[in-house]
Amino acid sequence: MTSLRHRLRDFIDIFSPRYCAVCGCRLNTTEQILCAGCRMRLPYMRIDDFYDNPISRLFWAKIPVEKAASFIHYKHDSDSHLLLMQLKYNHRPDIGRSMGEVMAQDLQRRGFFQDIDAIVPIPLHWKRFWKRGYNQSMQLAMGINKVTRIPILGKAVRRVRNNESQTSKSFQERMENVDDLFEAKPITPYRHILIVDDVLTTSATMLACAKALLDKNPGISMSILTLAKA
Ligand SMILES: [Zn+2]
Known part of the structure; x- marks a missing residue:
């Protein structure tokens, strides 16, 4: 400054x-x-190998994931919990943009964004968007874009169902609950997409979004980045 x-x-x-x-x-x-x-x-994850790590392994054999990373560990009753709560429920979109920038500065130094040609933030259902006033994943994407200049495809995916809270369900129930959660569009000419979300919990939502994109865009590559990993 x-x-x-x-x-x-x-x-x-x-x-x-x-x-x-x-x-x-x-x-x-x-x-x-x-x-x-x-x-x-902050409990930084410090992922060194973007191709083989606890995040990327969640998606192996399910979708063709290239790189994957989360920036911090998410723990209940911790600093990371407070930060995420402020971002989502206390009208602080600025936290998303700022953390997106911080995360992107760190990852860009280590080559994470090489070959990625567009960012897709996980969308909110319009009812939740209307209530919150912003999509926290879009705010993170805007911070990443500020550092990397990689374009954001804000309308590539639409959330067509407002699924209830996932926290009290089993893994199987969560997977069923996200069936047909998203609808995607063709995203030509982009070939390697970075899907961005605030917190990765079960991977079910991320998988549903990735599958919707793949369905309309066969053969694209995908990478995954979240601010936190529960
Ligand atoms: Zn402080």
Whole structure:
């Protein structure tokens, strides 16, 4: 940040102070979303091999996944839980954009985005979108786009059913519950898609979205990126 922008930020912070999304302490001029301490303490996954890791293995033999990564571990009653809750339920789309940027800066240094030519954020059902006012996965995609310039295909997939909460269901029930959850369009000329979501829990939603895309676009390659992994 230039010194002029620093001074402007200082000035704005006096009248409209910003607070850490996790611990609530006041942020200084150079901090975004999280204070330095909370940012350091986040439970980073630090995935080295993008082709063979606990995320990519969830999709083996189900869909043709090239690369897969999640940025942080999601644990209940932890800093990562607080961060995700703020992103989804406290009207903080800025957390999505900022974390998308942070995640993309780290992964770009390590070649994660090579060969990927478009980003597809997992869509919300329109009713949920209307209630929340934004799609947190789209916000993450916008942060990634800011760093990588990879285009976002925001209308490639539509969520046609508003599935109830997945948390109290068995894996089988979850898989059945996401059947026909999405409808996709042809995405020519794009050949390698990065599907982006906020949290990966059972992989059922991600799989349903990937299958919908494959159904309309046979032969495309897919990679997967989520902010957190439960
Ligand atoms: Zn903090």
